[in-house]
Amino acid sequence: MCRQFFDEPLSLHTSFRIGGPARLFLVPESVEQLLCALKSFPGARLLGKGTNVLAPDEGVDVVISTLGLNKFRFDENLVMSEAGVLLSKLCVESAERGLSGLELLYGIPGTIGGAIFMNAGAYGAQMADVVEWVECFDGERVRVLQRNQLEFSYRDSVFKKRKWLVLRACLRLTKSDPEAVRSKMEEIMKRRLETQPLDVPSAGSFFKRPRDNFYVGKAIEQLGLKGFRIGDAQISTKHAGFIVNLGSATARDVISLAQTVKGLVEKHFNVALEPEVDIW
Numbered sequence: 039m040c041r042q043f044f045d046e047p048l049s050l051h052t053s054f055r056i057g058g059p060a061r062l063f064l065v066p067e068s069v070e071q072l073l074c075a076l077k078s079f080p081g082a083r084l085l086g087k088g089t090n091v092l093a094p095d096e097g098v099d100v101v102i103s104t105l106g107l108n109k110f111r112f113d114e115n116l117v118m119s120e121a122g123v124l125l126s127k128l129c130v131e132s133a134e135r136g137l138s139g140l141e142l143l144y145g146i147p148g149t150i151g152g153a154i155f156m157n158a159g160a161y162g163a164q165m166a167d168v169v170e171w172v173e174c175f176d177g178e179r180v181r182v183l184q185r186n187q188l189e190f191s192y193r194d195s196v197f198k199k200r201k202w203l204v205l206r207a208c209l210r211l212t213k214s215d216p217e218a219v220r221s222k223m224e225e226i227m228k229r230r231l232e233t234q235p236l237d238v239p240s241a242g243s244f245f246k247r248p249r250d251n252f253y254v255g256k257a258i259e260q261l262g263l264k265g266f267r268i269g270d271a272q273i274s275t276k277h278a279g280f281i282v283n284l285g286s287a288t289a290r291d292v293i294s295l296a297q298t299v300k301g302l303v304e305k306h307f308n309v310a311l312e313p314e315v316d317i318w
């Protein structure tokens with residue numbers, strides 16, 4: 039049986055600290071329990087670490103957390119991981135074994151499932167570089183997809199396109215020097231701390247990069263919008279690509295702020311922004 043919670047505030051489960059209650063919030067502790075929950079509640083939403091979601095103020099019906107699916111196993115340079123394992127945990131474990139491939143992704147605060155869903159990436163690396171196969175649920179049955187079937191592109195995957203759910207994945211890493219991997223991770227974390235507002239709730243970069251060589255944060259900054267706010271939702275004063283929650287921002291505040299910024303960027307740069315954050 040999954041653990042069950044009623045009227046569970048989603049603000050407790052999202053890095054934005056925003057979101058009304060989930061009428062039913064389920065926490066399975068195995069892939070089998072997850073499949074059982076998905077079959078019982080076909081319209082349920084899957085939540086990983088909640089670092090790329092804007093949940094509605096009025097809440098949602100059923101949410102299933104993957105955080106109880108936290109087993110992983112290394113076999114030489116391969117790692118088999120359940121969907122709810124934190125990407126940062128696998129980065130650290132890989133570094134300890136002298137395995138390279140995840141170090142540039144260190145600091146992305148979500149789960150393996152969430153990272154594969156949106157092909158998370160940073161500093162020139164992306165999940166697509168390392169994923170070997172994925173076991174997923176397509177709403178009817180479990181499938182295993184090989185890397186050439188994953189349809190990865192910038193912040194996109196077959197899972198996002200078809201609403202398929204990641205259950206387990208295998209990542210292929212390469213043998214390297216543990217010290218070199220560790221020092222790259224430290225360098226990346228330092229860069230994040232210097233440039234990102236990590237001490238304030240957010241969901242990371244709010245918008246996708248619309249094309250190569252167009253930097254959303256820079257464009258928003260050029261429009262003088264750093265610090266601009268609606269309610270408690272603010273364009274970060276540290277990194278204009280981030281929308282932050284100053285304390286009691288609502289999903290509505292964030293959406294109106296995002297729409298205002300989108301409108302201004304379109305008017306001044308003739309570029310249409312799309313959210314990277316998943317708006318439920």
Ligand SMILES: Cc1cc2nc3c(=O)[nH]c(=O)nc-3n(C[C@H](O)[C@H](O)[C@H](O)COP(=O)(O)OP(=O)(O)OC[C@H]3O[C@@H](n4cnc5c(N)ncnc54)[C@H](O)[C@@H]3O)c2cc1C
Pocket residue numbers: 053083084085086087088089090091104121145146147148149150151152153154155156157158159160197202203204205234236240241242243316
């Ligand atoms: C401070 C900060 C920095 C960030 N930096 C980066 C960055 O550098 N690069 C980057 O790409 N992202 C970044 N992000 C965004 C986010 O961390 C990533 O997108 C992460 O991969 C989301 O994982 P999650 O487990 O939190 O997903 P969630 O937020 O829980 O879910 C996001 C979406 O994925 C779906 N989902 C979750 N698990 C599964 C699953 N198992 N199967 C199918 N769908 C699933 C959910 O339904 C939801 O629609 C950052 C966020 C923050 C807060």
